[in-house]
Amino acid sequence: MAQPAEPTYTGQRIDTGDKWYQLFQKGVELGTWNVEKLFDEIGFEQDKETWKSLEPNERDQIRYLLSGFLDGETEVAGDAATNLSRAMGADCLEGNRQKEMYMTMLTLTEHKHTQFLDIYMNEVMDDQDNYTELDPRRGTRVPIVQTTGLGEVFEHQGLLTAKAAQTKDPVDIARAATNYHMNVEGILARVGSTAISRLPERANLPLLNYAFKFVSTDEGRHITHGVELLKELLEKERAGEPAYQGVEAGIVNTLYEDVPYMADFAYMYTDAVGDPLDLDIDSTLLRGGNLIDGMYNETLGCDVDYMQVMDRVSDRYEEITEWDLDARLEAQQAHYQQKRGVAADGGDD
Template sequence: MDASESTAELGAGRIDRESTYYELYQKSVELGTWDAEKLVQKVGFEEDREVWESLEDDEKEQWARIISYFIDGEHAVAQDARRIMATVSSPWFDRSIEKEMFASALALEEAKHTQFFDLYLSNVMVDKFPQYELDTRRGGIQIPRTEACGAGKMFERQGTLQAQAAHGGDPVDIARAATNYHIGVEGILARGGYFAKNRMMQETPLPLLNKGFQFISTDEGRHITFGLELLQELIEKEREGIPEYQGVQNAIWEQSVEDIGYITDTGYFITGDVGDPLDVDFDDLVNRGARLAGDMLFDTLDLDNAEPRDYMQAAADAMEEARDSDYGAVIEKYDHIYEKKQAAGD
């Protein structure tokens, strides 16, 4: 190829270079190449360890609760990425190449996010995570803190929904799985987590953790855009009246309402339940989540059947339940289960 030839003039073969999925893939190739090991070596653990050691126990506990659902969540989305690859190659979508290309980038990025949190908590937050090594797919369970809150249930639900979508699922199954993964887990649970960690960083700046979060949240932005694109394709076909796609918008809405319960519970678990020593403010967190949900469900997807009142009611019910919940007792219960499983594995 002539070196003066710009990429704009490149011919297109079987890959559609005008596709949004292709653009997202290209962005991943350019921007998603950060290296977790190099980042850790460059910034170092020292400053984070120093800050960590200076914290009060309740402050450490608040961090441990949020990081616990991030590590288990990243691990869960990484494990389900192979199912997304299978789903987007199904004939329910008109084109698959560019979607598969992006899904492969997503798989690598989720693996890297898992790697970053794994390095971080086993080098900085060690005292709060004495039980952590078990693999959920090898007879293990999630971290007891994750198991105790809505996020843990949401990740389990994610595995089931993604399996249904990947193994011969129809458009409604695919819509349900994509809603849970890209809107619920990535779009609200993770982005709500960034809001919380930003507030917590004000009082306890953890520079390495913050840097990792910055890279991760940039990657996640692409994953969410990808998910919303997939859902828009399915909705378009439903609106065209194709019989197999009827029920797509209904599934998106139902799944969103189910997930907001898990998410609200997690929000309370990381704030009100520990006394919120690092000042996240539960109400602000809920408002942030509601805004994120509104942008995706109403502005971007413009769902026909969505009733905001149902959504707010589901969140309010979860809030009520969360206030009466004894998370500490549940953590303790899972601590014992974890210990037993660990002993059985040794």
């Protein structure tokens, strides 16, 4: 990320020379794109026309891919970003006010990503029932996300960020930031965005592709936040400060815990769905592996066992390729329908 010129003015409560202040200002400059203006300026018409022209398996693959994004963005906007905002006031961190300022901008952009995806999928791909009325605050997860188990990463995220907000312990904050910024945004979102950037080769979806340029730019700043936060915690651990011991182990263990479930996202690229858009599972797994190596080992200086990561991914991949997706989806949808019936009868869902 290019560093902005350091301000010539200062505040009493805000350190305008702090890198977190600069990240906040970057968010002000770049993160204020207007979702509704995109809808008005580009419109849905071409995307709708293209969507209708696609084969059913092509539509399924795009829907599955965007469903993972929709549920992920909803989770981070609703719970994770709020909890991490609270954690930024922890005594173990420096530049708390600037960190808190940045997190407000991060939370705003996550809500905008949810705004775009929810409206886009409803307007363009209106043949998918998300069963949202079963949980009007957060929205019940899209069936494919719950079916594949990708939701396990988001469940883990909620648990870790809530704990970090409560304890404000450096190891807990490190684990929460690892799950959110490194795994969900640094790996899942970046791999998914790469796939979406390739869609024009097979499907003319101008609104989707243009919006994701903004989404990807936002996510890049979010990843920078996580990397810088983890560097700060690791530096104190490596300096021998007692309260920070266990930070690196927490980071690495969180990666190992999330990796098998992150592999579920790769299901959207496999022959099990026919891969009609030629997203290519092999290149997808390779990109994920390179991201892990680059962020964890090269950037943070952690000792991540690359083969252990790949073994966990491979084991999970072998498992999910044996699934009968249609049967699993039908079971999940039947479960939702049962819940809907109970709710309609006035029961406790």
